[in-house]
Amino acid sequence: MTDYVLQTEDVAIHYGGVKALDGVALTLERGQIRGLIGPNGAGKSTVIDAITGRRRLTRGKVTLGGQDVSALGVVERRQRGLSRSFQRTSVFGQMRVRQQVELASHQMGADDPGADADDVLQELSLDRMADTLAVDLGYGEQRRLDLALALVGRPSVLLLDEPMAGLSVQESLDLAQHLKALTTRRKVSVLLVEHDMDVVFGISDQVTVFELGRVIAQGSPAQVRADPRVREAYLGSAA
Numbered sequence: 001m002t003d004y005v006l007q008t009e010d011v012a013i014h015y016g017g018v019k020a021l022d023g024v025a026l027t028l029e030r031g032q033i034r035g036l037i038g039p040n041g042a043g044k045s046t047v048i049d050a051i052t053g054r055r056r057l058t059r060g061k062v063t064l065g066g067q068d069v070s071a072l073g074v075v076e077r078r079q080r081g082l083s084r085s086f087q088r089t090s091v092f093g094q095m096r097v098r099q100q101v102e103l104a105s106h107q108m109g110a111d112d113p114g115a116d117a118d119d120v121l122q123e124l125s126l127d128r129m130a131d132t133l134a135v136d137l138g139y140g141e142q143r144r145l146d147l148a149l150a151l152v153g154r155p156s157v158l159l160l161d162e163p164m165a166g167l168s169v170q171e172s173l174d175l176a177q178h179l180k181a182l183t184t185r186r187k188v189s190v191l192l193v194e195h196d197m198d199v200v201f202g203i204s205d206q207v208t209v210f211e212l213g214r215v216i217a218q219g220s221p222a223q224v225r226a227d228p229r230v231r232e233a234y235l236g237s238a239a
């Protein structure tokens, strides 16, 4: 049996009559990137919220490293290695880059927050900007700082909700390369919600397609691209 770093089983979140999610089963292996795609309102952000503990499950189970974390809150799940970064940049503009990352690491209870911060900054090519005020970073660098803040304390799973939003093509490519390198080097596993199809199909090991709160297809990027239902429902028949 495969040891999944993360697994959701029959996860449902209903808001009254609205089935934002219904019967969602997902797995994530160590060092794997799984892209989540689907039309607006398909339930992608709700899956992330269900996994982090931000939304209470109507039904189902979330396991992290084989342990059921469904009853745990957001902070407890983060302490157990489940980290997320948000669509909007969450940096404090008036703090220096390294100071901010070190503080976040300290808050996570890392043994050596300084060393943790240095590692993370180097991995995201932010080490040269360690003493720069966050407000003076370019937008692409700010998004990398956002990712750096999610990486302190060495999480095992990273949940990313549209990390490429607002980036130029070059900045997206750059962030995608950093993400891929991180999964190889740190063996961190990534669940990636992203509208940029080139990025999703370019760096994901597996892709899951949502429609109306349900999974309609999953598999390798090539399998998903070839799935007639996906082409019909989402990519358009010309994809």
Ligand SMILES: Nc1ncnc2c1ncn2[C@@H]1O[C@H](COP(=O)(O)OP(=O)(O)OP(=O)(O)O)[C@@H](O)[C@H]1O
Residues within 6 Å of the ligand: 015, 018, 019, 020, 038, 039, 040, 041, 042, 043, 044, 045, 046, 047
């Ligand atoms: N708090 C809420 N109350 C009621 N319905 C909600 C709530 N949050 C989300 N929904 C509904 O749940 C469904 C899934 O929404 P969700 O935001 O997860 O979709 P999404 O795939 O992330 O969309 P997008 O790509 O636009 O971000 C939608 O129909 C949405 O209207």
